[in-house]
Amino acid sequence: MVSPRVVIAAPGSGQGKTTVATGLLGALRRRSLRVAPFKVGPDYIDPGYHHVASGLPGRNLDPVLVGEERIAPLFRHGSAGADLAVAEGVMGLFDGKIDGPGPGDEPAFGSTAHVAGLLRAPVVLVVDAQGQSQSIAALLHGFRSFQPGVRLAGVILNRVGSPRHEQVLRDAADSVGLPVLGALGRTGGLSVPSRHLGLVTATEHGGAATDAVEAMSDAVESGVDLDAVIALARSAPALDGPAWDAAAEVVPVPDRPVIAVAGGPAFTFAYTEHVELLTAAGAEVAVLDPLRDEELPAGTRGLVLPGGFPEQHAAALSANSALRAEITRFAATGAPIHAECGGLLYLAEELDGHPLCGVIPARAEMSPRLTLGYRDAVAATDSALSSAGTRFTGHEFHRTRLEPGSGEQPAWYWRDGAAVAEGFVRGGLHASYLHTHPAGAPEAVSRFVTRCSRTVTGGAGTAV
Numbered sequence: 280m281v282s283p284r285v286v287i288a289a290p291g292s293g294q295g296k297t298t299v300a301t302g303l304l305g306a307l308r309r310r311s312l313r314v315a316p317f318k319v320g321p322d323y324i325d326p327g328y329h330h331v332a333s334g335l336p337g338r339n340l341d342p343v344l345v346g347e348e349r350i351a352p353l354f355r356h357g358s359a360g361a362d363l364a365v366a367e368g369v370m371g372l373f374d375g376k377i378d379g380p381g382p383g384d385e386p387a388f389g390s391t392a393h394v395a396g397l398l399r400a401p402v403v404l405v406v407d408a409q410g411q412s413q414s415i416a417a418l419l420h421g422f423r424s425f426q427p428g429v430r431l432a433g434v435i436l437n438r439v440g441s442p443r444h445e446q447v448l449r450d451a452a453d454s455v456g457l458p459v460l461g462a463l464g465r466t467g468g469l470s471v472p473s474r475h476l477g478l479v480t481a482t483e484h485g486g487a488a489t490d491a492v493e494a495m496s497d498a499v500e501s502g503v504d505l506d507a508v509i510a511l512a513r514s515a516p517a518l519d520g521p522a523w524d525a526a527a528e529v530v531p532v533p534d535r536p537v538i539a540v541a542g543g544p545a546f547t548f549a550y551t552e553h554v555e556l557l558t559a560a561g562a563e564v565a566v567l568d569p570l571r572d573e574e575l576p577a578g579t580r581g582l583v584l585p586g587g588f589p590e591q592h593a594a595a596l597s598a599n600s601a602l603r604a605e606i607t608r609f610a611a612t613g614a615p616i617h618a619e620c621g622g623l624l625y626l627a628e629e630l631d632g633h634p635l636c637g638v639i640p641a642r643a644e645m646s647p648r649l650t651l652g653y654r655d656a657v658a659a660t661d662s663a664l665s666s667a668g669t670r671f672t673g674h675e676f677h678r679t680r681l682e683p684g685s686g687e688q689p690a691w692y693w694r695d696g697a698a699v700a701e702g703f704v705r706g707g708l709h710a711s712y713l714h715t716h717p718a719g720a721p722e723a724v725s726r727f728v729t730r731c732s733r734t735v736t737g738g739a740g741t742a743v
Contacts, residue, residue, distance in 0.1 A: 282358050283512035286319075286395040286402045287435075288368040290418060294407040295437035295463070297325050298495050299503075300367035304332035305496025306505055307363060315361035317354065319394045320369035321653075321674040321714065323548040323586065329367070331492045336551040340366065342397070343376050343389040343653050344672055345719035350397040353552070353718060355522035363512050366394070372404065372422060372429070376653060384426065389653075392429045399518060401432035401511050403460060408448050409438040416451035423457060432511055435503060436462040460511070461503030466494075525552065528721035531561035532732040538581040543568030545596060546621055548586030553717040553724070557583075560728035569625065573601040581615040581731030582606070584622025586714055590630060590645060590679055597633035610638040613706035615663040615730040620677055623702070623710045627681060639686070639703050639710055646680040654713060656691040660704040663730045664723040671720055673713035681712070707734075 287300040300316075307314045316329030316337045321344060326337025338357040340350050358364040368391030375387025386392035395402050404422060408415060423431045434452055439445045439462045449459045499505075538557055540549070546569065554564050565576035570592060575582070589596055597603070610616055610626070616638075624630050626638040631645060658669040665671070671691075690702025690711040702711030707730065717724050 282355065282364060282515070282518050283362065283509070284354075284358070284364040284366065284398060284400045284515050284518075285508060285512040286366045286368060286391060286398070286400045287405060288372040288391045288395070288402050289405045289407075290422065291371040291374075295405045295435075296367050297328065298463070299403075299405045299435055299437070299499060300325075300365055301328045301332045301492055302495035302497075302499030303365050303503070303505075303508065304329055305492055306500040306503070307365075307509070308333055309496065309500065310505070312362040313360065315358040315364040317357060317364060317366035318369070319366060319391050320389065321676070321716075322369065325367055327547060328488065328492060331488055332496065335361070338551050339716070340394050340398075341389060341716060342393060344674065344716035347388075347393070347397055349523065349718060350394060351518055351520060352523035354398055355518065355520070356524070357551075359522060363509065365512075366398070366400065368394075372402065372431075373425065384428075386426060386429065392426060395429060398515075400515050401430045403433045403435055403508070403511070404431060405435045405437055407438050408436045408444070409440065409465065412444065412447045413451045415448055416454050419452055419457050420455045423455065431457065432514075433458045433460040433507070435460050438465045439463065440465060458507070460507050461499070463498050463502045466498055523552075523718065525555040525559035525721075528718075529556055529560040529725040529728070531559065532729055533561065534732050535561060535563045536580040536728065536731040536734065537565055537576055537578045538562040538583060538728065538731055539565050539567040539576050539579045540583040541569055541585060541622065541625075542566045543570050544587075545570055545589045545592040545625075546585050546587035548619075548621060548714065550716055550718070553583070553585075556717050556721055556724040557728060560725045562728045562731065569599060569602055570595050571599075573599060574605055575602070575609060579609070579614075580734040581727065582609065582617070584616065584618040584625055586620035586622065586676075589621045589624050593630045593633040593635075596625060597630075597635060603634075603636045606636050607638055610636075610706070610708055612734075614734045615707040615727055616709070617664060617727055618708070618710035619714050620675075620712050623681065623712055624679060626708075626710055630679075638708065639705075641681050641683055641686075641703075643679050643681045646678055648680075649678050650675050650712070654691075654693045656693040656701075656713060659689040659692045659700060659702075662690070662704045662709040663707050663727050664709050665720075665726065671713075671715055671723075673715040675712050676714065677712055
């Protein structure tokens with residue numbers, strides 16, 4: 280299977296990967312190409328901008344969460360029917376799981392270099408050139424020679440100060456034999472607002488997100504040799520083997536239970552494959568916006584509350600008292616509810632003083648401390664997702680604090696310097712800060728849908 284593809288990497292964060300990757304998606308789409316977007320790692324925000332630019336779902340490729348054996352199949356699935364694929368890297372090219380192997384002869388596990396190798400894809404390095412000229416040759420030489428198995432095939436210069444500056448940089452790159460595929464100037468309008476966890480999501484940013492994406496696309500269209508990028512992508516060797524298939528991962532139930540999945544501006548942290556797996560497992564997925572909808576969809580028999588930024592919308596979520604009350608009643612019936620991070624906060628008694636659903640006997644508030652990292656977790660309690668003792672790999676990413684952090688029946692145990700009990704299991708509820716990738720644990724999705732199929736509903740959004 281030939282899948283033209285290119286990976287956009289950088290020496291580190293803040294160099295311009297998102298600008299270039301998003302701009303490439305938009306500029307290539309303007310050429311009437313169907314371009315599939317991907318993001319390395321557990322990021323939820325960049326894929327939203329990728330979707331705006333490409334018109335296709337942004338998907339993540341994270342070997343830590345799904346296993347390296349699933350990366351190529353998930354790529355084949357997400358790029359099916361596309362003319363070309365663009366994958367944006369994470370952090371620096373060789374940055375991966377800190378407690379994993381590397382650096383050495385092999386890329387660090389979960390790094391951009393690791394994923395590029397699994398995809399057999401050429402890599403383009405985006406370098407912020409502000410404040411350097413000939414020294415860029417040493418940087419490029421180092422990245423090109425550090426791990427020869429990584430095919431570093433070109434560079435895109437970012438924040439170039441003048442035509443003279445660009446020429447010096449091009450000469451330096453030429454001296455180490457690395458072609459320059461483009462140069463972007465120090466232009467305004469190529470960024471979007473940020474907050475405590477990174478960029479503001481594209482859904483929240485609304486029309487301004489579209490404007491920012493258009494500006495990125497304009498910059499890349501005028502500053503990057505798109506024909507050279509396309510040729511580079513087409514130089515990637517065939518990537519054989521089957522595509523990931525949600526239907527092959529789960530066993531469908533026969534009765535099509537309605538499962539409400541929260542979305543809208545407050546709940547944007549969800550992987551595209553989750554809904555695909557829920558549907559393949561027999562569910563009828565209904566989207567719920569807790570900022571606007573005052574009741575659960577008719578016949579709801581299960582509820583998924585993904586992560587997001589409820590802390591930015593706490594007052595509005597609190598003001599929707601009708602939906603909060605219905606979710607509280609729904610949880611009291613023992614119906615299956617799967618809540619992650621932002622969903623966990625929404626189910627708490629309050630968030631920064633704003634009353635919320637009160638399903639979980641805990642209170643949440645913003646914290647000065649960022650909690651971030653992969654977790655190797657063990658299910659602490661039998662739940663709608665798994666049996667006690669089942670192992671999962673997940674990711675924490677939040678700047679809030681919940682007190683208490685776990686209930687009498689925790690969701691997980693993990694070790695982070697000391698043994699940690701985290702999350703809540705109560706009746707059909709499983710709520711935790713931990714983000715998991717459903718493609719890495721499809722059996723949990725299948726189990727959840729099966730539990731939903733056994734829930735008897737008594738009218739719109741009411742389980743009995």
